[in-house]
Amino acid sequence: MPISVDKVAKRQDIIRCAADVFSRTGYHATKIQEIANAAGIGKGTVYEYFRTKEELFLAVYDAWMSAYEAVIESRVAAATDPISKVDAIRDSAVEFYQSRAEQAPLLLEFWAHALRTSNPAFLARVNRTRHFLRDLGADLARQLVEAGWFADMDAAAFAQLETGISDGIFLAWVLEQRSFPLDKAYTFRQSMIGLGLLTPEARLALGDRLAGKLKRGF
Amino acid sequence: MPISVDKVAKRQDIIRCAADVFSRTGYHATKIQEIANAAGIGKGTVYEYFRTKEELFLAVYDAWMSAYEAVIESRVAAATDPISKVDAIRDSAVEFYQSRAEQAPLLLEFWAHALRTSNPAFLARVNRTRHFLRDLGADLARQLVEAGWFADMDAAAFAQLETGISDGIFLAWVLEQRSFPLDKAYTFRQSMIGLGLLTPEARLALGDRLAGKLKRGF
């Protein structure tokens, strides 16, 4: 017997409401009762869909990151060449992070929790997205090397670093209370990376434009 | 009437013990009683030195970051030219982060808390170190530009980004369970940045060495 559509829809509804409340109040300060209120259901009903508060927390994070991955996947698929694929990833990241600005503390709480809990599912979920991005980035980096845009390098290492850097910029943006434009910061970084990795030939073509961006700042 | 040396020493002792327990157990799961036990004092005594658990949390973070800043300051002062000053910062960061690997979740919790609490002292403390690093970085970047190593650029923007990137690499290292050597990752990143920013003349001198590091990965 398949799980009814209703059941799935309701589950997602709870996740959506929980995301709201968790984001606003934080994981620890959020009471299941508040989530139930937000979802317009009884407190006990939440437990029909999620065994524990922790499981619901994981579901919220999973929903966010799955959506993020899906967006990137479709945008990258729609782009035709490696360079516009890279741009698609960057744009998706900026949009995702900007739309998640209010949820930033919760992301930190989730990461902290993932590092803390004995339940390996948390860290696994965090790294699923990291690896998705890393593999995608490495693949594109290799293509750019092959296409003669980038000089030869360790694409896997590069991509792994990039994934962390992306989170770091987001973190800075949030901690500094969004006092600088996130998209400009990403472009700035991309220019710097670009200048560092371009082959001499590519530098002739693109170097000036990238250098100009670095001069302009954000 | 000056606060006695004993009082100050005991306060620091409590901070040290609290740092241990908080790191191991996490801010929320830590009970004041456990900190008191670790410090070999009564629970009430903790409250003679810190008004609330939150204040103690702040004191722990402050102690860490103040020590970090002091280390950087002295190392940078000891270095004689801009390039070795940059290396001093990088080495200090790597050492700090490596020594704080076990404390990483607590740093995340602190950041999350800083973004959540209405007490502005938390975010202020976070950003004090950020600004310290940013200003230091911007100053050095300007010197490198003037010395002809780096092409002209927005040094403030560059330094601000770098500060975030540094945290991001640490975050990646921790979330991926320290599966790569942190120092190598930092060197990799420095090479990439270097290649991007070098003047054509400097590239002639250093480019090959940096490109080699990128090829080798970490």
Next chain:
Amino acid sequence: MPISVDKVAKRQDIIRCAADVFSRTGYHATKIQEIANAAGIGKGTVYEYFRTKEELFLAVYDAWMSAYEAVIESRVAAATDPISKVDAIRDSAVEFYQSRAEQAPLLLEFWAHALRTSNPAFLARVNRTRHFLRDLGADLARQLVEAGWFADMDAAAFAQLETGISDGIFLAWVLEQRSFPLDKAYTFRQSMIGLGLLTPEARLALGDRLAGKLKRGF
């Protein structure tokens, strides 16, 4: 959705048990756990019915005084003439106070708390009963004046004073460890008042009997 009968009954049950424990131990020394034990429920359950210990305290007092008012109301309604109405009030008071002898310290604590707390509901509740008694007394006093029993006087002032005097006698009785019969004391006082207020004509009819009571004491 009406609150279920069960909920109301349980609430009253908690009030009853709380009244017992509060009376025995005093407001401050009483632990919610003890009330829960007395009611045969969990500590948390108490908080399902009362937001705070203070609110429960108010509920206990309210229950007592509401019952007191109800008794007086019904007895006064049952009496046919002003004089027997006055007697009904006096008898009700004596019975109430005698049945509340063990609770006297708690009444004092409640009054003290009412004067202390910023929550105006406490003093309001205290004065609700006072005004009920005052208005009733003033009404009857006026009737007795009109009927020619009492000489003319300020009935409102008289009734207000009487209400306080009644509490004062109770207080004396309690502080002196009930070393005199409360009912006799009330009768004594009533005789004294009577003698003071009677019209000359009424005094001819009743004076001797009242004077005899004063001679006899209590």
Next chain:
Amino acid sequence: MPISVDKVAKRQDIIRCAADVFSRTGYHATKIQEIANAAGIGKGTVYEYFRTKEELFLAVYDAWMSAYEAVIESRVAAATDPISKVDAIRDSAVEFYQSRAEQAPLLLEFWAHALRTSNPAFLARVNRTRHFLRDLGADLARQLVEAGWFADMDAAAFAQLETGISDGIFLAWVLEQRSFPLDKAYTFRQSMIGLGLLTPEARLALGDRLAGKLKRGF
């Protein structure tokens, strides 16, 4: 070796300060530290003069009531005839209560505590003043009977009742937030009592004046 004057003076100073703080904050909410602050001494010093907080509470009450008794004693001694002695008591009571209006909740707390504690000194102290007033009142009542002003009656019972009534009026005054003039209320009551107790002869002389007061109210 006699206790030094300094020691006695300091003890009284602490009592004075404790009276202030207790009155303002209430017995339970008052911290020894606050009393020490008010007295400009160290917390530990309080314990050099009083074994416990409870003992200090008793000392405060004792100081108040002893002063009250002393005032009455001297005023009564200064009055020459029974009627002006009665007036002296009434005036002293009104003045005492008016000056103690702010302290009323603490008096209630003290009475409640006296009824609650196993330490008999509390109730004993309360009743020492009661008996002082009762004996004084009974004595004067007997004199008034003998002088032909009052009809014969049980003077001891009368005086005992009067003592309670006096507290009751004060209680009413305080609970009703001093919404009526205390001195007028006392005069009103005295008139009522007078009218009740006067001999027929005395009534001829004084009755109209007293009846007029009852008509005027307060």
Next chain:
DNA sequence: AATGAATGAGGTTTCATTCAT
């Protein structure tokens, strides 16, 4: 399936009192 009444472990903070200096 949905609910919400019941629970009790848990945790921060307070504060009277002690006692070494």
Next chain:
DNA sequence: AATGAATGAAACCTCATTCAT
């Protein structure tokens, strides 16, 4: 004599989770 640092018992209230209906 005076102090204040140290203590730990105490108690309110919260809230995740359970389970009978």
